[in-house]
Amino acid sequence: MTPLKKIPIECRSIGLSYDGGKTEVLKDISLRIEPGEFFALLGPSGSGKSTLLRLIAGFNRHQRGELLVDGRDISATPPHARNIGMVFQSYALWPHMTVWDNVAFGLVERRMSKAVIKQKVGAALELVGLSQYAQRRPGQLSGGQQQRVALARTIVIEPQVLLLDEPLSNLDKTLRVQMRQELLALQRQLGITTVFVTHDQEEAMTTADRMAVMEGGVVQQVGTPAALFDYPVNAFVAGFVGTTNLVQGEIAAGTGNSLSFRAPALGELALPATSADALPGKATLSFRPHTVKVARVGDACEHRYFWLDGKVEHGEFLGEFVRYHVRVGTMLFAADQLHHASMPGFTTASPIRLGIDVSQIRILAA
Incomplete structure (x- = not known):
């Protein structure tokens, strides 16, 4: 034809x-x-x-x-x-x-x-x-x-x-x-x-x-x-197109090229002021599980990440990666770790550290 x-x-x-x-x-x-x-x-x-x-x-x-x-x-x-x-x-x-x-x-x-x-x-x-x-x-x-x-x-x-x-x-x-x-x-x-x-x-x-x-x-x-x-x-788009972590909070007026986001789950987080919509007031942060770094307590932590301490509630083995659901205060976050044969994982209730790459955070309207 x-x-x-x-x-x-x-x-x-x-x-x-x-x-x-x-x-x-x-x-x-x-x-x-x-x-x-x-x-x-x-x-x-x-x-x-x-x-x-x-x-x-x-x-x-x-x-x-x-x-x-x-x-x-x-x-x-x-x-x-x-x-x-x-x-x-x-x-x-x-x-x-x-x-x-x-x-x-x-x-x-x-x-x-x-x-x-x-x-x-x-x-x-x-x-x-x-x-x-x-x-x-x-x-x-x-x-x-x-x-x-x-x-x-x-x-x-x-x-x-x-x-x-x-x-x-x-x-x-x-x-x-x-x-x-x-x-x-x-x-x-x-x-x-x-x-x-x-x-x-x-x-x-x-x-x-x-x-x-x-x-x-x-x-x-x-x-x-x-x-x-x-x-x-x-x-809605963030949650429907892929999997994401959503954190509700409030943006405070920033200084220079940064702004301050405050949420009970995260405390205060300094973010780059790259979004024209990131005005002071209620907002939601979105970050994908694959952008979250998983580390053991006591491991050296890279400074470019914002680190949170939590405990593993459960893990899902998905072949190419393991998705951990981690309790941080009142919030439950998803974090992905690439899987390799014989790679030790985290068990339920294990203490864990989550590193959030600030460059991968998206600011959404509340």
């Missing part, structure tokens, strides 16, 4: 409500998805991500705002006229049809010639590696193969946009990793603008060029996976 035209998608102040406006599901959604971009909508159940995806497809209708595809407002265009392909979580394959007939279905509905159908279906099946399964039925295929059929059926009609609604959630972990790599490779080959809905941060971070984190029908932050991980704008 030849690469498809790369087009942008733009949401302008979109609002969607149910029950005559009583239940607001999407609130002033404004974002732009670039031509040929693999864009993820990430958020927990009920955040509005699937509603927004179905709105782009035409299955939901917004009451406010504009939805532009390739610069044209398609808000009033019915789903069948949008030339948008969608892969559902359940795959939605016809169980009584062969793989070939499932993939050909959209072309038959468009009344294309038999020669064109044969050429396009053959190319789509070859693209997803299922040419040899053309005469099988969906029930004779594995979950991963069924997903490929659903993809082939969607891309064979050469849509302007590809929408993916949690297409990996029915697969086991190993197959999910394999299929997300194949999805990304296929998207890169076709160059099609793709919107991928998931609640799995790992899926979003390993595939997306950029992503939007949603909660409560609001886009909390848009950016590259690295930008959202390293520089979250609020506590």
